[in-house]
Amino acid sequence: MYSLTPVTQPTADTKHPLLLLQSHHGDRYFFGMLAEGSQRSLTENRIRVSKLQNIFLAGRLDWSAIGGLPGMILTLADQGKDSLTLHYGSDILDYIVSTWRYFVFRFGLSLRTNVMKDQQVYKDSLLSVKSIVIQGGDLGVNSKEGGLFTEEEKSVLQSIVSNMFPKHAPTSRYDPSSDLHLNVELPNGFEMPQTTTSYEISFKPVRGRFKPEEAIRLGVPKGPSFGKLASGQEVILPNGTIVKPEDVLEKERHFPKVLVLALPDDSFVQSFQERFRNYPCEDLGLVYYFLGEDVTINEQIIRFMELFGESIQHVVSHPKVCPNSIAFKGAAMTVLKLKAMQMDCYNLPRTETVLSKEFYECFDKKLEEGTTLHQVQETPVTSKIPTSQVHVFTQNSEIQIESFTKGDEKMKIKLDQTPVKAWSWEYAFKKHVKPLNLCPASVEQAMQAKGDYNNFNTAEKSQNVEIMTLGTGSALPSKYRNVISTLLKIPYAAAEGKMKNRMVLLDAGENTIGTMRRNFSSTALQTIFKDLSLVYLSHLHADHHLGIISILKEWYKHNKHKDESLLYIVTPWQYNKFVNEWLLLEEPDLLKRLKYISCEHLINDSYLRRETRPLSLDEYLDVFRSKKQKRRKLEVNPNSSLRELPAIRSMLRDLNIASFQTCRAKHCNWAYSCSITFFVNSFSRRVFKVSYSGDTRPNIEKFSKEIGYRSDLLIHEATLDNELVEDAIKKRHCTINEAIQVSNEMEADKLILTHFSQRYPKVPQIDNNVTVKANEYCFAFDGMIVDFEKLGEQKAIFSKLNKAFLEERKEEEQEQTL
Incomplete structure (x- = not known):
């Protein structure tokens, strides 16, 4: 079957x-x-x-x-x-x-x-x-x-694929862009x-069932001869009679x-x-x-x-x-x-x-x-x-x-x-929420009335900074948390009081677009993508960027007819190569509308690391035919240490940004944390500063004390519970307490903790943490819409959060015992 x-x-x-x-x-x-x-x-x-x-x-x-x-x-x-x-x-x-x-x-x-x-x-x-x-x-x-x-091109591509999955482990500090087998022009x-x-x-087909009584009738002795016939081989009896499998087997199925x-x-x-x-x-x-x-x-x-x-x-x-x-x-x-x-x-x-x-x-x-x-x-x-x-x-x-x-x-x-009951919010509420006594009856009525209502980017909050934590998990998508992605809305009051939104995406793990489609009507989605002006990628781990290509394509769908529309993408240099190679396949015209800036070129340091120059196809074939690979090293591109100042100035001007700085994160090669300072209007020097950690160990010196110092908003990874500090060191992440310490040293005004390990799918460790010095803080959940002005309101429901997910916790414990 x-x-x-x-x-x-x-x-x-x-x-x-x-x-x-x-x-x-x-x-x-x-x-x-x-x-x-x-x-x-x-x-x-x-x-x-x-x-x-x-x-x-x-x-x-x-x-x-x-x-x-x-x-x-x-x-x-x-x-x-x-x-x-x-x-x-x-x-x-x-x-x-x-x-x-x-x-x-x-x-x-x-x-x-x-x-x-x-x-x-x-x-x-x-x-x-x-x-x-x-x-x-x-x-x-x-x-x-x-x-x-061509046959040569095919052999190079097949060689790259096989070297992406080597049999034996490379060193722990392995960097694919420094590997001769991989850093090749396609x-x-x-x-x-x-x-x-x-x-x-x-x-x-399934061979028919063996009929022993028929074999005996034909004179076949019990034993190995039965096995031969059952497996499809003919048997010659001592008297010379040939018994064929079809004589003693039911019809093939x-x-x-x-x-x-x-x-x-x-x-x-x-x-x-x-x-x-x-x-x-x-x-x-x-x-x-x-x-x-x-x-x-x-x-x-x-x-x-x-x-x-x-x-x-x-x-x-x-x-x-x-x-x-x-x-x-x-x-x-x-x-x-x-x-x-x-x-x-x-x-x-x-x-x-x-x-x-x-x-x-x-x-x-x-x-x-x-x-x-x-x-x-x-x-x-x-x-x-x-x-x-x-x-x-x-x-x-x-x-x-x-x-x-x-x-x-x-x-x-x-x-x-299987007959599946049509999804009904009313039924789900009555069965799973009402028994928990999480909210007054008036909320149930309000939820039914406002079921389709969009709470993001509303008229009442048109002048407020808003954050939507689209995905808040780490490593891989889970049942309750998708991988990391954060959407920022930073308003700008232009001349004559006209409000202009800058939408910024900080990382976009797999299926960020799916979360957005579920959360917004087509009209609201169109508005967000018309206002999307910057996509930032902190590092090359797949849980942070497998959703970016879909975001770029969706942006182009809503902006292709506006010739002046540009989208800035700030990423590690290797990711830009992937974007170019992929979009040449699907949307080559979109490439003309993307303005790329390397994270390295925004580093708050006088020393910029240089990119390694990929081998051309001919060089690659020459190296591997002549067995020179052990002596050959990839060359660096000397021009890559020169900051792309025209593109950076253009981004600062177009997006009304006062400064955009990165520092090296303590996580993997070519990983970054960033701080972006936005002007908030055209008639004063008032600014709003947001800092985003990406994945990192605590970085007090470069992140807290330098680029992120006194941020209005810090969005920081808090992957592991506090007792798992050894795991955090090994995996180069932060515990919740370490993230809070970074915020305290930064003197950040407000703090959002996100990127939680998928082993805590519902509620991270909310109690027994060190004191948070920020004026307000909250723990991120998927789909959470945060009005910056009311960021601390989650604190009022901390005591209810663990109670809310008792049902899921029991279900998870049962699954683990199976």
């Missing part, structure tokens, strides 16, 4: 479908896209992937489709997985993995990439998977015949291929074939129709349609589905077919409890759904309450496929495939759809 379980469906926080195929013995395979949020979805749904060996990537590999893959690989490696193979139908795969070389590296994991040309087959002891590579849109886009890269001058990869899955078809947009529909017009369907039992948001649900796509006949099962994934369900219910429950205690400090995650009128009426599917229907064609669509054979791809629906005897039995496909 095999089961097929949806891990993610298209929602606001998990953009694409991911399917888990599992054997009876626990062997696991992924098919589909690994969007940001996929890893968190596994945690949320308690899906274990210890036996995962193969990931079959489907569709087109833009960042939205694979943004969750680098984090997933790092987590699998940290869990001790020793081998993993990524499959895809284009050699763009090696390029994509190579772009991660400065921040994804793990020893002990053998990561392989398998480029599967059209109709190529992968086989193992359980199944065979055939790739289906289909061209869409413009047929002349691929830049080089026979693939995107090929350029090509475009993302206009192809999509789909798959046909065939399962190995088969499994239905499965198709996973990924259509990115309308330009592919015709190609798919042509490819599958004469497809042999007699062994086919199940088709998954992974339709991108640019595929129109209309007559054409329904006719394509009908090519496979009326007897098979059809499962459809599309943003206008799959409901926008709450994917991370644990985190949503946390927000509900916190909102009950601090009404104006949280937005309830939004669940509005726009679904296809054509699909839902054609197949007579039940609609969730609060759904809006979207119509694209005037005449209704009809179909010969029975309604009972068409299913919506949702997380609560598992399909089981069992073996059957061809000719004697029907295919055995069982849909196990």
Whole structure:
């Protein structure tokens, strides 16, 4: 028996479908896209992937489709997985993995990439998977015949991938940008291929049951001969009679074939129709349609589905077919409890759904309450496929495939759809919040009235600094805290009293965009991205930046038609290389609108470290062919120690910043803390100073006493509880007390503590800390909206916080005992 379980469906926080195929013995395979949020979805749904060996990537590999893959690989490696193979139908795969070389590296994991040309087959002891590579849109886009890269370029890319995952550990101070094998210029001058990869899955038949009575009747002696026949070998009896396996075995049992078809947009529909017009369907039992948001649900796509006949099962994934369900219910429950205690400090995650009128009426599917229907064609669509054979791809629906005897039995496909109560804030409040007596009855009424209300960037707070802690966890996404990301709104009163907002993003871990989509309406989101002027990255650890590419793309979506719009990005220099290599694939025009400044060039020091110059492809090939690598060292770029003063001056002027300084953080190579001093109006020298630690050990000398001294606001990591100071030293993080000491020495006016270890998913250590000298302070939770003027109001609910999460703590303790 095999089961097929949806891990993610298209929602606001998990953009694409991911399917888990599992054997009876626990062997696991992924098919589909690994969007940001996929890893968190596994945690949320308690899906274990210890036996995962193969990931079959489907569709087109833009960042939205694979943004969750680098984090997933790092987590699998940290869990001790020793081998993993990524499959895809284009050699763009090696390029994509190579772009991660400065921040994804793990020893002990053998990561392989398998480029599967059209109709190529992968086989193992359980199944065979055939790739289906289909061209869409413009047929002349691929830049080089026979693939995107020359044989030499392919060998360099494969070498980089293998060296990102060395068998033995490098030194603890390892820096990938100083590694000859990794700091290499990647090929350029090509475009993302206009192809999509789909798959046909065939399962190995099960040999029929051995019939001992029949073997005895034919004169076969008991013993080794029985074993031979049972394993499929013929036996010669002493009298010369040949007994064949089929004489003593029941009929072979088969499994239905499965198709996973990924259509990115309308330009592919015709190609798919042509490819599958004469497809042999007699062994086919199940088709998954992974339709991108640019595929129109209309007559054409329904006719394509009908090519496979009326007897098979059809499962459809599309943003206008799959409901926008709450994917991370644990985190949503946390927000509900916190909102009950601090009404104006949280937005309830939004669940509005726009679904296809054509699909839902054609197949007579039940609609969730609060759904809006979207119509694209005037005449209704009809179909010969029975309604009972068409299913919506949702997380609560598992399909089981069992073996059957061809000719004697029907295919055995069982849909196990657990009925899930539609998400209701009222029901969740009554069941999980009301019994805790966290708030008066008036709050319950107010929450129902203001369920859709946005508490960030409101008219009443137009002149106030606001902070939204989008993610507050460390290392990897968990059930209750996503990885780190902080959004600042710093208003500026221009001439004639006109208010202008500067939105600043301090780090953006994986799926920051998903959190924003859940928290804001499309109108509010548009306002935030039009005001977004600066993205800052503290260091190269993946939990701080895997969400940045999605943020850049979203910014461009809202600003591409405003020629004067620029976005400043301040990052370690290696990350700028990744941004350039990635956006050349997806959005080359966006690169013209980004103004990059190296964190090193804002350092409060006369000495600037120089960047290492990457080897060109030719140099790389020359070095490794001639075996000179042991004698060769990477050269530094002498010009990189000269501050980019024009870009820095332009940023200070455009964003009305008085000063922007960094200092080296005590964490890893090329890690920084920063302090930014903003002018608050055009008619005085009044300023607002914010300091952000990033990840670091306590840095009193450079951070507290120099660049951050007397900050109005300090946002500091407080990864570990106070008794774990040895862990903090080993991992180069701070305990809560150490973060408070940094604030005290800085004489910061107000303090936000964030970046908590995921071993404390709900409430960090609030009591028994050293005295906080800042006027006000608070502990960050995901989705928390902090009005700077009222930052200390959380103190009033400290006593209730531990009580609020008793239910989750019990659940966690039970899980640990299983």
